[in-house]
Amino acid sequence: MATYKDLLELIAKREFGIIGERNTRSIYSSIGLDLNGDVTLEKNDVSFGDLEKLMDVLKEKYGMVAIIGCKIPALRMAKQSELQLPDVLR
Amino acid sequence: MSSIDIAKAVKIAEGVHWIGFYDEKAGFHCNPYLLIDGDEAILFDPGSVQDFPCVLSKVCQLVDFKQITHIIVTHQDPDLCGAIPRFEELIYGVGGSCKIVTSTRASFLISYYGVISDFYCVDQNDWSLTLRSGRELKFTSTPFMHFPGAFVTYDPETKILFSGDIFGAFSFTWELYANEHYIEAMKAFLENYLPSNKIVRYAMAQIEKRDIRMIAPQHGSVINKDIQKHIDALKGIECGIDLEEE
Ligand SMILES: [Fe+2]
Ligand SMILES: [Fe+2]
Numbered sequence: 171m172a173t174y175k176d177l178l179e180l181i182a183k184r185e186f187g188i189i190g191e192r193n194t195r196s197i198y199s200s201i202g203l204d205l206n207g208d209v210t211l212e213k214n215d216v217s218f219g220d221l222e223k224l225m226d227v228l229k230e231k232y233g234m235v236a237i238i239g240c241k242i243p244a245l246r247m248a249k250q251s252e253l254q255l256p257d258v259l260r
Numbered sequence: 261m262s263s264i265d266i267a268k269a270v271k272i273a274e275g276v277h278w279i280g281f282y283d284e285k286a287g288f289h290c291n292p293y294l295l296i297d298g299d300e301a302i303l304f305d306p307g308s309v310q311d312f313p314c315v316l317s318k319v320c321q322l323v324d325f326k327q328i329t330h331i332i333v334t335h336q337d338p339d340l341c342g343a344i345p346r347f348e349e350l351i352y353g354v355g356g357s358c359k360i361v362t363s364t365r366a367s368f369l370i371s372y373y374g375v376i377s378d379f380y381c382v383d384q385n386d387w388s389l390t391l392r393s394g395r396e397l398k399f400t401s402t403p404f405m406h407f408p409g410a411f412v413t414y415d416p417e418t419k420i421l422f423s424g425d426i427f428g429a430f431s432f433t434w435e436l437y438a439n440e441h442y443i444e445a446m447k448a449f450l451e452n453y454l455p456s457n458k459i460v461r462y463a464m465a466q467i468e469k470r471d472i473r474m475i476a477p478q479h480g481s482v483i484n485k486d487i488q489k490h491i492d493a494l495k496g497i498e499c500g501i502d503l504e505e506e
Contacts, residue, residue, distance in 0.1 A: 187445030189287075192433075193432070
């Protein structure tokens with residue numbers, strides 16, 4: 171079963187393509203989540219609240235393109251692992 | 261960004277130019293292209309009304325309006341067809357004329373932009389277009405990618421595949437040529453606009469039959485290396501109805 175940590179790592183990989191690697195790392199850091207070189211999160215206790223925060227910052231800075239662009243893989247993982255998603259990703 | 265000056269038209273192959281507009285703040289960009297063959301010029305997916313001033317300035321750097329004999333549009337969306345009437349005004353204004361090259365299905369809808377040119381429907385013309393020089397452009401049907409009558413254009417001379425929305429991408433850190441993260445950028449866009457994996461696989465099987473050196477999509481970046489890797493990535497895409505069926 172996937173966790174919120176897996177989900178946020180999946181979104182990070184996707185955002186490397188959409189907003190770029192540097193911008194993704196900086197956005198994650200801004201909400202207290204640092205990404206390692208292999209696009210894994212340093213922190214283990216990642217929650218739904220972190221996902222919500224990430225979506226808020228992405229939407230504010232880049233608009234819905236950055237959200238829609240990661241929606242399908244996020245939906246798939248959430249469905250398979252019964253993870254809750256913020257409204258913006260549903 | 262590399263040293264390429266994107267404020268000007270950029271030559272991507274002999275006689276083929278990228279003539280798009282890059283908006284630094286946007287995550288979605290359109291790529292019109294101009295193919296020049298002797299005294300004839302062919303516009304591919306010329307773009308939106310918003311991008312028209314920039315695209316126009318790049319066309320002016322390269323050809324006279326009279327030289328534009330064909331405008332190829334893969335489907336009827338406004339991000340590629342919006343500028344057609346404006347180009348027609350300029351082409352016909354200097355005594356030129358052109359044909360709109362598209363599928364019959366798309367032609368019915370494109371008429372509503374108020375176009376004045378005749379249509380050259382690829383499905384009624386053996387899926388090819390012969391230019392004055394004898395050079396032939398080949399079309400391949402890619403149904404439902406994402407419009408039912410969608411098609412791609414292959415230029416055997418440069419081995420470029422002009423792919424329309426297929427191989428397009430979302431990107432805020434756009435570069436003219438695809439980088440190592442392009443597959444993710446491509447999936448980000450196409451997962452949202454393509455109907456199903458089965459449809460994508462059919463299109464990829466048709467596309468793979470061509471000897472492709474470069475893919476020039478209507479959004480995102482030009483793919484000039486690892487062509488098969490990008491085709492394979494799309495073969496694996498889950499989109500549209502796939503998620504509903506799981
Ligand atoms: Fe489209
Ligand atoms: Fe498009």
